[in-house]
Amino acid sequence: MSKAQGKELDNNKTVYRVQGFTCANCAAKFEDNVKKLPGVKDAKVNFGASKITVVGETSIEELEKAGAFENLKVIPENNRRVEEKVPFWKKRENINVIVSSLLLALSYMFAWTYGEDSLFAIIGFAASILIGGYSLFLKGLKNLVRFQFDMNTLMTVAIIGAAIIGEWSEGAIVVILFAISEALERYSMDKARQSIRSLMDIAPKEALIRRNGQEMMVPVDDIEVGDIMIVKPGQKLAMDGVIVKGTSALNQAAITGESVPVTKTVDDEVFAGTLNEEGLLEVRVTKRVEDTTIAKIIHLVEEAQAERAPSQAFVDRFAKYYTPAIMGAAVLLAIVPPLVTGGDWYEWLYRGLTLLVVGCPCALVISTPLSIVTAIGNAAKNGVLIKGGIHLEQAGDLSVIAFDKTGTLTRGVPEVTDFIVFGGKGEQELTAVAAAIEYGSQHPLASAILRYAENKNIDFVSYQVEDFQSITGKGVKALVNGKLYYIGSSKLFEELENVAVSQEMKQQILALQNEGKTVMVLGTDQEALAFIAVADEVRETSKSVIQKLHEIGIQKTVMLTGDNKGTALAIGKQLGVSEIQAELLPQDKLEFIKLLRDQYGKVAMVGDGVNDAPALAAATVGVAMGGAGTDTALETADIALMADDLSKLPYTIKLSRKALQIIKQNISFALGLKALALIFIVLGLLNLWLAILADMGATVLVTLNSMRLIRVKE
Structure with missing residues (x-):
């Protein structure tokens, strides 16, 4: 596709909010239906955010027709119409469950009075099945005709089969328990989405x-x-x-x-x-x-929820083959034993129907997206923007974290700490000369000298500066009031033929560097006149953050800086980082991150998102500081710490690890329960309503387990 075609596609892209999603399977079916609409080139559903992106031309009426199987309502993304909040028990599908439950209770009364095979009891159970499972049957039968096997198909066949073999009461119980399970799934997803809705309501209208x-x-x-x-x-x-x-x-x-x-x-x-x-x-x-920043946060969080994590991709692939396999296994279980061993047809048909019920993949399908939506929403409320499920999972699996020094571990605002004068000139005059020269400089350390002069009320504006020239990587030179001055590193003065930098001066420079200070020399082409020591203040939280990261099992922390080795070592030792890499250019940082990835696998890079962009991109997880203030940080990083606050980093790793742990627990529990239930079915130890109760229990436990991520705090 050409760039022009790609741009045309983007211009033809519309996003809609969708009301009424009940499950991930229904969202996938809606996506397929929309893709088949005339004029639609592509469509993508974001189940976590309840949105659909449509590429092409279509109408809201057509979209709602595509979602008629679930009675979905579609509104444009920017439409500010408030979603009508209906109490949980007043929703139509839940009213049906209540009526169905009352009919079931009444039918059991008839069964106890007149017998389970009495006409009154059968009519009552049948009415309970029809009312409670009406929408389920509509979807299930349509899918069956099209040979689309999902949970609705499994449940429809199981319930109709139960009625055919005369298990009316169990069929009714299965309908009600399945409806309750679906209601709980809807409720839990709505609860997880609340974090995004609360963000939308933050700013006044x-x-x-x-x-x-x-x-x-x-x-x-x-x-x-x-x-x-x-x-x-x-x-x-x-x-x-x-x-x-x-x-x-x-x-x-x-x-x-x-x-x-x-x-x-x-x-x-x-x-x-x-x-x-x-x-x-x-x-x-x-x-x-x-x-606005809040609009960008909402958009990025919603997009993040749509991005599938590796574990979710696994579940989606697994579910695609799992449901038809369950259908096939149920058919084989129902007909093979009677044909081969002469077993009782009724008994094995019943076991086959039970397998359909227990094979319903509700708990498995919801296990991952619910955890990811909950975790990303929690992080957003705590000032951490995680831009996708894949980054959430990777952050929980990090072994090395590399930090840029300036603006990340330090405040990024250098201050003059020492002004040491040699020769006959006074400090005030030399400060004025230095400030006058640096007034035309773009170097970060220039601002420190200017602030120093301003704080001492030294007039440097009246000094006449001519022939200002930058000496790349070493310093600057200029004529000040007709006299040539240099200001830069000690290397610059060592290269000047007529200037002698004594051994004593070199030791003094080294001593200042060992204190974590950057030293600039001011002088002429004949002599060094002063040392100006500048230090970038370490953030108050940096040391405790490094300590916490080591405590929670991060193997190595690395500080990357363009500063000289003396300054880097002093700050690195003060912070307690495992390794210090100094005098690095941006491309050196990039190469070092690649080296760390080769050695340790999963590596994070923490920087300000501007000059660290290549290294952030090369890391497994790029973490940008101060996302609220810079668009670059929001765009380049996988994770943005919205405040300029490193203390959010251990919380993010803790949340990610908890999410990984819960996702693995959910998948293991859902699949383990299915395997156990399968054994019980083959042995004839599980009936229909116990099977659906087990499945509902699995969904409830997976949901409650995922919701624990709401409570993860710093």
């Missing part, structure tokens, strides 16, 4: 806007970039923007997971969905409603 000198309440869809939004104390921000007036403490927990409010003032970036706790703020809107 309208805001107070000042436009053309007038203040008015405006729906968020009509707010334009550049509008001034007025936010009073106690109100939530409706849009992303930059503060133009006022100072206040903002609770950003909804976006970043930070529990402590953050003070924001003029020129600071603020996000939709955050709570203004104190002052009156005026905010210039910088993004449309669909581009």
